Amino acid sequence: MSNIKIVTDSAIALTPEEIAQYDITVVPLTVQIDGVVYEDGVTLQRDEFLEKMSKSDTLPxxxxxxxxxxxxxxxxxxxQYPESEILSMHLSSGLSGTVHAAEQAAALSAAKITTFDTLNADRAEAFPVLAAAKMAQAGASMAEILAEAEKVRSESHTFLSFTSLDNMVAGGRLSKTSGIIGNLLNIKVGATVDQTGSVEVVAKGRGMKAIAKFND
Structure with a gap:
C-alpha cells in the first residue's frame, strides 16, 4: 500500500476510473449559477454546467x-492512514486561490502534507497528478514524485479557443465595447496558459479559419 496519498480539486479532468484506480481524493470547487450554489462534480456535472451556463442570465x-x-x-x-503523507496538487495559482487554501489547511492538519501548484487546469492539470499517483502506488518517495511531477508539469500545456467574446466581456477580461465590436467583426481569440499559470491571449483573427489555424 502506498505511503503517499494524492489530493486534488475538481478543476481537474479525470475520469471516474482514474480516480478509483489511483485512490485520488478530489475536493470540489463551488459554482454559482443564477443564485444557486453547486458543488462541482458532486451536485453539478460538466455537461449540466455547460447547459446551465448557456441559459444563465449572468456568467457563472x-x-x-x-x-x-x-x-x-x-x-x-x-x-484512515496515519502513517501516510499527503501530496495535494492543484489548479494553477494564476487562475485561482485553490492551492493557497490548500496550503493554509495543511498548516492546520496533523497530517504531513506537501502542496504542489500544477500551473494548469483541466486535463493538463491531470497529467502531473496522474504521474504522481502512479509513482505513489509504485512506492516512490515524495522527492522522487515531486521531481517527476515538475518534469511533467513543464511539458503540459493548455490551449483555449473562444468562438464568442461574450463570456470574456462578462468575466471582465474584455471591455463591453471591444466585445461588441469583436463580435460584429467575427473576431475569434486563441489563448494559452502561460508559464506562470495565467491565461494569455496569443492569437486573434476573423472567422473560424483563424481558430482552425491556431489549433493547428
Whole structure:
C-alpha cells in the first residue's frame, strides 16, 4: 500500500476510473449559477454546467474550496492512514486561490502534507497528478514524485479557443465595447496558459479559419 496519498480539486479532468484506480481524493470547487450554489462534480456535472451556463442570465461564478473542506479531507485521510503523507496538487495559482487554501489547511492538519501548484487546469492539470499517483502506488518517495511531477508539469500545456467574446466581456477580461465590436467583426481569440499559470491571449483573427489555424 502506498505511503503517499494524492489530493486534488475538481478543476481537474479525470475520469471516474482514474480516480478509483489511483485512490485520488478530489475536493470540489463551488459554482454559482443564477443564485444557486453547486458543488462541482458532486451536485453539478460538466455537461449540466455547460447547459446551465448557456441559459444563465449572468456568467457563472466559481469559488475555491474552503480551508475547512481541505482540512476535512486531509484529516479523513490521516485518520484512515496515519502513517501516510499527503501530496495535494492543484489548479494553477494564476487562475485561482485553490492551492493557497490548500496550503493554509495543511498548516492546520496533523497530517504531513506537501502542496504542489500544477500551473494548469483541466486535463493538463491531470497529467502531473496522474504521474504522481502512479509513482505513489509504485512506492516512490515524495522527492522522487515531486521531481517527476515538475518534469511533467513543464511539458503540459493548455490551449483555449473562444468562438464568442461574450463570456470574456462578462468575466471582465474584455471591455463591453471591444466585445461588441469583436463580435460584429467575427473576431475569434486563441489563448494559452502561460508559464506562470495565467491565461494569455496569443492569437486573434476573423472567422473560424483563424481558430482552425491556431489549433493547428
Amino acid at each position: 461564478q466559481t469559488s475555491q474550496p474552503s480551508i475547512g473542506k481541505f482540512q476535512a479531507a486531509y484529516d479523513a485521510i490521516h485518520q
